Amino acid sequence: xxxxxxxxxxxxxxxxxxxxxxxxxxxxxxxxxxxxxxxxxxxxxxxxxxxxxxxxxxxxxxxxxxxxxxxxxxxxxxxxxxxxxxxxxxxxxxxxxxxxxxxxxxxxxx
Amino acid sequence: xxxxxxxxxxxxxxxxxxxxxxxxxxxxxxxxxxxxxxxxxxxxxxxxxxxxxxxxxxxxxxxxxxxxxxxxxxxxxxxxxxxxxxxxxxxxxxxxxxxxxxxxxxxxxxxxxx
Numbered sequence: 001x002x003x004x005x006x007x008x009x010x011x012x013x014x015x016x017x018x019x020x021x022x023x024x025x026x027x028x029x030x031x032x033x034x035x036x037x038x039x040x041x042x043x044x045x046x047x048x049x050x051x052x053x054x055x056x057x058x059x060x061x062x063x064x065x066x067x068x069x070x071x072x073x074x075x076x077x078x079x080x081x082x083x084x085x086x087x088x089x090x091x092x093x094x095x096x097x098x099x100x101x102x103x104x105x106x107x108x109x110x
Numbered sequence: 111x112x113x114x115x116x117x118x119x120x121x122x123x124x125x126x127x128x129x130x131x132x133x134x135x136x137x138x139x140x141x142x143x144x145x146x147x148x149x150x151x152x153x154x155x156x157x158x159x160x161x162x163x164x165x166x167x168x169x170x171x172x173x174x175x176x177x178x179x180x181x182x183x184x185x186x187x188x189x190x191x192x193x194x195x196x197x198x199x200x201x202x203x204x205x206x207x208x209x210x211x212x213x214x215x216x217x218x219x220x221x222x223x224x
Contacts, residue, residue: 043215
């Protein structure tokens, strides 16, 4: 079983819609969770971190964490064409290393 | 967050040669990491660069192929040795880490091996 799994993409949403990205992880002891955005040809850029169960909002982004279900998600509200990118879920495992999911490519249609 | 630079930004190399990639941070950091991102894939940790001691390598990566130096708290190098086309990837350094510390990535080095 992979340590971090993301819902398969690509995900195409119309401009203004909500994009929903999902991620599950296998290490029940994980405490730190991150979402990175990666534009084509660029390096990953941190957009959200979350450490506690529940929701965390930052602008148009909301991260949701459910440790009991080992599930973390990212919602992008009012999606814009500039949100078109690959989104990487990352989890710090119990040996303090960052493990990445395969990524979900999002395309926002104008 | 720290400002991270990498050199070179890209290179095209012949098989059998070696390339050294530099990672420079504008402040002292405890943890530095090297990742590989193969075409169309996610990031894979190569090793943790430890200041003053040997790097800690992940399964599937060995020091002879990917020697790493960490002479101080702001600088590290990764060498890709005896390259083959399979080494064509983006190589990224990052800083941060620990239980809750966020990792920030450098701009990456895009390597093509012919």
